[in-house]
Amino acid sequence: MTAPSELRPRGPVSPELLRSVFRRHAAGVAVITARGEGPAGFTATSLTSVAAEPPLISFGVGTASFSWGVIARTEHVGVHILGEHQSELAARFATRGSDRFGPSTRWRGGPQGVPVLDGVLAWMVGRVVSRIPAGDHHLVIAEVVEGDSSGPGRPLVHHQGRFGGLRD
């Protein structure tokens, strides 16, 4: 049964409440890359598989971020699923001003010129098909045109602001 007071229209909750809910959530960790004037990339915990036919994925980008300047214009993105041995890489691609493609990062030019990171569990190249404005972010949808899932290891997981791994 629903009490009448439960049917009152409500406004949006605070950003703090949303954050407190998602601190309870766990997420796999991805690095999204693209080629702008040089290689660019950022850590994302919003990667999901959207559809099988055609093969679509999505992820979010803050519209005020440096990364959005590149993602807004690129035709292709690289999408990497990080292993639990890669928490330093995840932190590097999440830190403002860090040297993301310096000597500490092993990478190569991959299909469609997209930077592909070494040592990941799996990677894909996606052709961006949609950029959907959503509040202070954009939701990006890409069709997967290339991929490999043969890297060794188990996934890195983000929870309560920290990187960790799965229980055996």
Added chain:
Amino acid sequence: MTAPSELRPRGPVSPELLRSVFRRHAAGVAVITARGEGPAGFTATSLTSVAAEPPLISFGVGTASFSWGVIARTEHVGVHILGEHQSELAARFATRGSDRFGPSTRWRGGPQGVPVLDGVLAWMVGRVVSRIPAGDHHLVIAEVVEGDSSGPGRPLVHHQGRFGGLRD
């Protein structure tokens, strides 16, 4: 350096390749509910936080699914973050033909008439603001209008087709 052969346009990969990549990914587990003719709901591993201002979330629904018939019409959804003690609940809401709101499921009528599950880590009620067709799925965006993050426990995680937990 990128070899010219790497710049050939490519078509979409097979659904099998996409699946093999996402078997390497880990995801938190949510149950999405709505009130249709009766209570309805399904397990989703695609829940993400999209924006802070306004507070937006997203999840995917297969367009051929029974759930889509309800989600296509509802104004509000319930979104629940499951704990590692709730793998049976996750399996029930992922199994075709199961008695999802039968005696084994503890739930109540929540804000806006949305079914709210008991014993979860956190729950939200979202007002659906967008339903985006994406291949054989729809991507749903909702604005969070109510929520609670005070449930005890640690998150349930989905990986390689199984439910598990995080390492301490």
